Amino acid sequence: MIVCGASKAPTVPVPPETIVFGGPCRNVSSPNVADDECAFCQNIAENQFDVIARGSRSLVVLDKHPINRGHILVIPIRHALDLASMTTAEVAEVALFAQAADRAIRRVLDAAVATNLLMSNGPAADQGVSHAHLHVIPREPGDGYEFREDYARYPLEALTEFERESLVEEVGGLLHNADVEADRPCARGRSASTS
Ligand SMILES: [Zn+2]
C-alpha cells in the first residue's frame, strides 16, 4: 500500500453522474479551479508542501509520508482527479519532472541506486488522495519493498479478441489524434455536467 503525502484524507467521493468514460478528459472540476475538499489543493493553496521545484502546470514536492528518504511526488497544480483527467501539457510536464527527480535522487542520495515510479488511478488501485500525483520512490538494496508476481493467481483469463483490438485502436490512435497536440483540458468526452 502506497501512502500519500496528504495532511487529510479526501472526504467527498467524485459524483458518479459527472464522470464520462471513453474520452480523454473526465475531470469533474473546471480547469484551474481548486477543489475545496481536496487535501492536495488545500496543501497547494496554503503552501503546506515542501516544494522542490515549481513548473507552470505542476509541482515537485517531498512526500509527507515517505517510503524511503527523498520520496518525491509530482503533482499537477490544477485539480485533476487522475491520469485520465490530465491535459497533454500537464502529462508532459509531470513526466519530465519525474525524469529530473529520478536523475537527481540517484545522484544526490548515496543509498538510492534505483527508483520506482508509481501512479494510482482510482480507489481500487489504492489511490489515497483524489488528486492526480506521480510517486518517484528512491530504492536501495534490501529496503524491504518489492513488486512481485503472485503465481498463485495464474493463469489469468486471456483478453478477448475484441478487448485486444479495442486497446490497439484506442492506444494506437493517440498519435493520429489531433487533440493530443492541443493544450485543452476537455476537447473530447466532455461531461454534460455544469460543474
Ligand atoms: Zn499516492
Ligand SMILES: [Zn+2]
Ligand atoms: Zn485537488
